[in-house]
Amino acid sequence: MSTCHNPSSEPAAAAGTLKVALVGSPNVGKSSVFHSLTGRRVVISNYPGTTVDVFRGRTSFNGHHVEVVDTPGMYSLHSITEEERVARAILLQEKPDVVLHVVDAKNLERMLPITYQLIEAGLPVILVLNMMDETQALGIDIDTDLLSIELGVPVQKTAANLGRGINELKQAVLNYQPVCLNLPVFYDNTIEQAVAALLPLVKNQPAVRKLSPRAIALLLLRDDTQILQLLTDDGADIKAIEKIISEVRASINQTPAYLLAVSQQRAAQQMVRKVMTQRADDKPPFREKLSRAMMHPLSGSLILAAVLMVMYFFVGVFGAGTLVGWLEEVVFGQYINPWLQDVLGNLIPVKIIADLFIGDYGVITLGLTYAIGIILPIVSTFFIIFSIIEDSGYLPRLAMLVDRLFKFIGLNGRAVIPIVLGLGCDTMATIVTRTQETKRERVITTLLLALAIPCSAQLGVIFGILSVSTGMILTWLGVVLLVFLLVGYLASRLISGERASFYMEIPPLRLPRLANVLTKTYARLEWYLMEVIPFFLLASVVLWAGDAVGLLDILINALKPVIEFVGIPAEAAVAFIIGFFRRDFGAAGLYDLATEGILFGNGLLVSAVVMTLFVPCIAQFMVMIKERGWKTALAIAGFIFPFAFLVGLVLDRTLKLLGVNL
Numbered sequence: 001m002s003t004c005h006n007p008s009s010e011p012a013a014a015a016g017t018l019k020v021a022l023v024g025s026p027n028v029g030k031s032s033v034f035h036s037l038t039g040r041r042v043v044i045s046n047y048p049g050t051t052v053d054v055f056r057g058r059t060s061f062n063g064h065h066v067e068v069v070d071t072p073g074m075y076s077l078h079s080i081t082e083e084e085r086v087a088r089a090i091l092l093q094e095k096p097d098v099v100l101h102v103v104d105a106k107n108l109e110r111m112l113p114i115t116y117q118l119i120e121a122g123l124p125v126i127l128v129l130n131m132m133d134e135t136q137a138l139g140i141d142i143d144t145d146l147l148s149i150e151l152g153v154p155v156q157k158t159a160a161n162l163g164r165g166i167n168e169l170k171q172a173v174l175n176y177q178p179v180c181l182n183l184p185v186f187y188d189n190t191i192e193q194a195v196a197a198l199l200p201l202v203k204n205q206p207a208v209r210k211l212s213p214r215a216i217a218l219l220l221l222r223d224d225t226q227i228l229q230l231l232t233d234d235g236a237d238i239k240a241i242e243k244i245i246s247e248v249r250a251s252i253n254q255t256p257a258y259l260l261a262v263s264q265q266r267a268a269q270q271m272v273r274k275v276m277t278q279r280a281d282d283k284p285p286f287r288e289k290l291s292r293a294m295m296h297p298l299s300g301s302l303i304l305a306a307v308l309m310v311m312y313f314f315v316g317v318f319g320a321g322t323l324v325g326w327l328e329e330v331v332f333g334q335y336i337n338p339w340l341q342d343v344l345g346n347l348i349p350v351k352i353i354a355d356l357f358i359g360d361y362g363v364i365t366l367g368l369t370y371a372i373g374i375i376l377p378i379v380s381t382f383f384i385i386f387s388i389i390e391d392s393g394y395l396p397r398l399a400m401l402v403d404r405l406f407k408f409i410g411l412n413g414r415a416v417i418p419i420v421l422g423l424g425c426d427t428m429a430t431i432v433t434r435t436q437e438t439k440r441e442r443v444i445t446t447l448l449l450a451l452a453i454p455c456s457a458q459l460g461v462i463f464g465i466l467s468v469s470t471g472m473i474l475t476w477l478g479v480v481l482l483v484f485l486l487v488g489y490l491a492s493r494l495i496s497g498e499r500a501s502f503y504m505e506i507p508p509l510r511l512p513r514l515a516n517v518l519t520k521t522y523a524r525l526e527w528y529l530m531e532v533i534p535f536f537l538l539a540s541v542v543l544w545a546g547d548a549v550g551l552l553d554i555l556i557n558a559l560k561p562v563i564e565f566v567g568i569p570a571e572a573a574v575a576f577i578i579g580f581f582r583r584d585f586g587a588a589g590l591y592d593l594a595t596e597g598i599l600f601g602n603g604l605l606v607s608a609v610v611m612t613l614f615v616p617c618i619a620q621f622m623v624m625i626k627e628r629g630w631k632t633a634l635a636i637a638g639f640i641f642p643f644a645f646l647v648g649l650v651l652d653r654t655l656k657l658l659g660v661n662l
Helices: 030-038 082-094 105-120 132-137 144-151 166-175 189-202 213-221 225-233 238-251 256-275 286-295 297-347 351-358 363-392 394-407 413-422 426-435 439-452 456-466 470-494 514-531 533-549 551-565 570-579 583-595 601-613 618-628 630-657
Strands: 002-004 018-023 042-046 053-061 064-070 098-104 125-130 140-142 155-157 180-182 276-278
Touching (some): 018 082, 030 053, 030 125, 030 166, 053 166, 098 105, 105 125, 105 140, 105 213, 105 256, 125 132, 125 144, 125 166, 144 155, 144 256, 189 213, 189 256, 213 225, 213 238, 213 256, 256 276, 286 297, 286 394, 297 351, 297 363, 297 456, 351 533, 363 514, 363 533, 394 413, 413 426, 413 439, 426 439, 426 514, 439 470, 439 630, 456 470, 456 583, 470 601, 470 630, 514 533, 533 618, 551 570, 551 630, 570 583, 570 601, 583 601, 601 630, 618 630
Parallel strands (some): 018 064, 018 098, 098 125, 125 155
Antiparallel strands (some): 002 180, 140 276
């Protein structure tokens, strides 16, 4: 049995501008390959109709124009998550000239099933064995020539993080020619007969003809509802298709999807035995022992505490303290803002117009000062340390460690990634919830981020406020953690939807490379500057307008009775109103009141708790609308606002009832 990859008989490079798609599972170094192929000429955009980012880069290989598309991570052509659906849609709709399937060479056996699926789909595949440096360090050798012959597709070795093999990969793309080859997997007779019966029914259907009819038939046998819907839209004979699938299910003990997976896995095992050899080593290396310790409940918790401590000192103390103090107080406070206030004050004689730029709520004195002077150093330090943690391979192990705890609140270990990110910036973390499998999980995580996860800037200020008493810090931490678990538990029972299974690749531990860390940090800061700063400018304009028409005073006066009822001095109303625009700024307002002696004792603790749980800042709220929609975002904000004050009220009354005066 054979298939052909590409109807053209010319090398891919001869067709003009090449479109190259990168596909592969998460944590295989796909992004490193992408950056090595494209340099920094990258465009990030949502895939149409979704919130999933797709990275595109234009470059040239030896003078040939090339567009490289980095698709979201996928474990199979049978897509489950939104990211997998987008990755497959790119293959279906954009028809790349060459598909680079990037795999972790160390885990070739686990990676090969999707290679088989791509080959079965008739796609122009080059198999990229990435992380060869780590593979060879483990004493693993792979016969790439034999592997290429067995699969019938080109095979290239790379160590993209070191830049090795990239030039050879570019040349392989340019030299790629369609070939006819033997199909890699022959399935159970019942499956093959069903495929043969389905082929006439799915052949030449417009929406799916960019995949081979055999691949379409196999996806139908996996109960792929998206493919079935596309065929339905094309007017295919769905009743006949469903009849064949029903007959297959009735004739076997297992599901067709299970049989397909077993056959592919068996074929992968046989292939690895042929092409891979490994040096015997009796003792597990140190990093293997460390890896196990990170996932053990006791040692893993201690390591997590150490990691959080490092993050606190680097982001909270150094970023939010030292760097922010210098930028905000010295650079903006002593030089930039006074100079601009002097220059613009003379150029713009109308005070209300001048205030738009240099007033208390001006786009320069408030918007840019906060965005550049306060938030930029905090997110920069957070991005640096997060990139180090990410490149080290710690996050998947942390997900394994907390999986059991997170199941209590309706999530799984995968949610730890946006939650940890939220300690740096909840706005960015809300976007990262896209990596979660189901809509239900994304809604719960978004709710918890908005409610109980303080961003690093806010966290630093609150620690500063409460540092007068260890009891205050511990009480604040206990209340926030209790709210996190209680609300998560209740939300998991009230919010309907599919519960996701937990599956995560565990990459090897590795020492992060400085160049990679800086590259990732730079790319994330680009995102921050382009997408987040406009929110700060918008917030300052809204505040300026509210102040100009008196609306701001009305809001402050309306909030004062609520503030006082929960045991907080009325003067704190301004901090809470402005806290909606930046929660850390609201916390800073509390800090001022504390230093002036207005806010202290129980009122200070209650204020810190309410400010932590208070409604998300405007940037996070706008991203919530973008990611979850108006209704969900408003429902979350509508719940959080009274709930935060309710928790403050309960805390205040409990302290009084117990006779506690902090």
